[in-house]
Amino acid sequence: MIKFKGEPNLTVRFNPPIGLVKHVKFDDKGEFTTDNERIIKRFMSKFDSIPAKEYQCKKCEFKTDNNGTLLAHYRSEHPKGVKK
Numbered sequence: 606m607i608k609f610k611g612e613p614n615l616t617v618r619f620n621p622p623i624g625l626v627k628h629v630k631f632d633d634k635g636e637f638t639t640d641n642e643r644i645i646k647r648f649m650s651k652f653d654s655i656p657a658k659e660y661q662c663k664k665c666e667f668k669t670d671n672n673g674t675l676l677a678h679y680r681s682e683h684p685k686g687v688k689k
Contacts, residue, residue: 606640606670608657609648619647638670 611617613635618628623643631637638657639645648654660675661668664683669675 606638606657606659606668607645608636608638608655608670609652610655611635611637611652617648623647 609631611631613631613633615631615635616628617630619626623641626641626644629637629639629644637648637652639648645654657670659668659670660672662675662678662683664679667675667678667682669678
């Protein structure tokens, strides 16, 4: 997973599209995170990149780049005392 830095709220249109992806948008902080190899190849020469720290659930396939989101996932999907 890689995080790219750009202008806040910047929309990037792909011509030709990458599969079904026609455009992506940077967030309010000017960051866009992806693990799509084709998008990464196109963005590497255009934007600064930062390797994103990735957090993965130990009980399922859920992945995120935010530890708080992972903890919320554990609370909602894997509550203590309940076995799935």
